[in-house]
Amino acid sequence: MKSKQLIFAFVFLLLGFLLTFSYQHTKSTAEIVQVNDQEWERDYYYRKQLIDMEEKNKQLRDELNKIRQEVQETEQELANGAADLKDLVETKANLQKLTGELPIVGDGVAITLSDASYIPSEDHANQYIVHDRHIHKTVNELYSAGAKAIAINGQRIYRNSYISCVGPVVSVDGSVHPAPFVISAIGDQEILEVSLNLKNGVIDMLVQDNIEVTVEKETNIEMFAKDM
Template sequence: MKLKGRHVILSFVFLVLGFLVSFSYQYTKNESNVIQLSDQQWEKDYYYRQQLIQLEEQNKELRNELEEKRQNLQQLEGKLGEQQQLISRYVERKKDLQILVGELPITGEGIEVTLRDADYVPSEENPNNYLVHERHIYLVMNELLSAGANAVAINGQRIYRDSYISCVGPVVSVDGIPYPAPFVVSAIGNPEVLYSSVTLTNGVVDLLVSDNIEVEIEKQDRVDMESRVSGDRW
């Protein structure tokens, strides 16, 4: 029987397939050794897997707790910042009040109003009508405070809310300390406002002049006043 060309090709293909199948079987038989795990190894593997799962859960809980605490910390920092600002305002307010009541020294621009007795006293007149009295000093002092003065002093002695001024002849006593004329009333505040206040028409200066008092007003770039605590005078 005569073989045709296609029969030869098919025979060759089957031969190659048979060889490949045989080779694959032998290779698989030699190389694929199935690893058998013992019960103890399975238990260890299961135990470690459970431990890993628990650790991952704990790690997740800790991350959530950390995030919560971070947010709480941010809120506390925000509140602390607000409290610090509030405390800072309270401190500044306390300082301002201490300055006003004289517990702290104060420095600033302002004016000085000098009051002098009249140079000439007619012989037929009463000399007391030509002297500076406490009412004249009060007149100037009250006008300055009404105009916004932060602090007032007489001859360098600071005036407090409980200060008292009295007149004995040509001497004026401030909180028990006598001063002769001239009397310098110093005020810390806006110089322009204070000056305008005391020099108004028919105001303080005109009243003093009508009482035969010599008045001199000067704007000052710097006026220093002691505190009640640091000063010697109470």
């Protein structure tokens, strides 16, 4: 009888131990699973944060590239605008040089018109001196040949300048100049010279009127701006 009681006691003791061990193991396993779930949630959170950050960086890079493109386009527009403005300024300056508002320097020719060195006693002296019509024809021919600026004895003239004879001298815009008359013209030297020497042209007409004419090429002819 006691032997059976001992056996039952041992069995119950063993069963209690197994139940206690099983409970502890189950509790531990549950804690491990719970910890693993927390780690997974934390890992998922960080991964999501990283994905969101990468997406935000991509958006920022796209915006930066767009801004850079806009800056480049703006810079190009400014450069084109500056080039256009420079061209306008140069054009304005060139026009001011042609109108006499600014001084001008350049190569060209110098035509000297002189009274005849010999006047026959039987002829009238008026037939052997330079008149305003001779100067007018010479100036008009030079302008037609593309002269940019013209001066008579150093006095710059303009499209509306007034040239007239006053006895043996010539008046240019009220200033009197005696012969010889040096007409300087800035422009293409070859074209100006060819134009003056055309057959039956200006020089031929001047020679027929007993005017002594010389034509020379000159460099760095300087003409001042008119007084405003």
